[in-house]
Amino acid sequence: MTESAAVxxxxxxxxxxxxxxxxxxxxxxxxxxxxxxxxxxxxxVPATGLVGYALFVDPPAx
Numbered sequence: 582m583t584e585s586a587a588v589x590x591x592x593x594x595x596x597x598x599x600x601x602x603x604x605x606x607x608x609x610x611x612x613x614x615x616x617x618x619x620x621x622x623x624x625x626v627p628a629t630g631l632v633g634y635a636l637f638v639d640p641p642a643x
Contacts, residue, residue, distance in 0.1 A: 609624070
């Protein structure tokens with residue numbers, strides 16, 4: 582695997598992890614007796630951390 586392909590794969594995985602975090606938060610809202618909006622807010626915390634990591638800690642290089 583080339584370096585460029587590895588970088589694309591890493592950022593694809595980060596984008597997928599953001600979606601998974603939000604989906605899990607929504608499912609928690611449906612599964613338990615809490616509003617779905619609260620579940621999504623809980624899921625947005627790790628999603629925000631992942632976006633912050635992707636932008637500031639390990640930014641994409643052109």
